[in-house]
Amino acid sequence: MAGKTVRIIIADSLEDLSPENLDKFRVRLRERKDDARIRRAHVEGKSPLELADLLVERFTRDRAVSVAVELLRAMGCSEVAKEL
Template identity: 50%
Template sequence: MSSQNIKMAIADMFEDLSSSNFDNFRDELLHRKEGPRVARIRVEGKSRLEITNVLVSTFTETGAVGVAAEMLREIGCNEEADQLVRNTTGKH
């Protein structure tokens, strides 16, 4: 899958999240234990598209999907995580 399609899939997933789940996602991303870490200034108050760009620039396209899915599961959005993985890998 091309990087543009991966970015679009992540951005689309964010659009489907409620505001509270999106806030939880940003918070979870900030407190992620594994590196690379994401600086608060790159996340706080940022839009869904800006967070998509942060994920891709920090973790690469393929890594961003895994990190996003991991963070979604941490906040209890398992269905969204599964959908994102399906949309980016073609695995059902």
């Protein structure tokens, strides 16, 4: 993964999800209880790269990966979470 940014690493992982699981990820991201509430309009129809941008923007580069892993595990996508 040398040379890849956090944004690209997260986007690559989200691209491995089925369309149904990507939709689940969007819903879980919106419903996450945290200080950074995310509106439906910010996630609906967004590509994996756009979702990665949103994660980095809202949760900082340092926390974006852990938030993505948390959501993936909660969805039962533990293999994708493990790779991330």
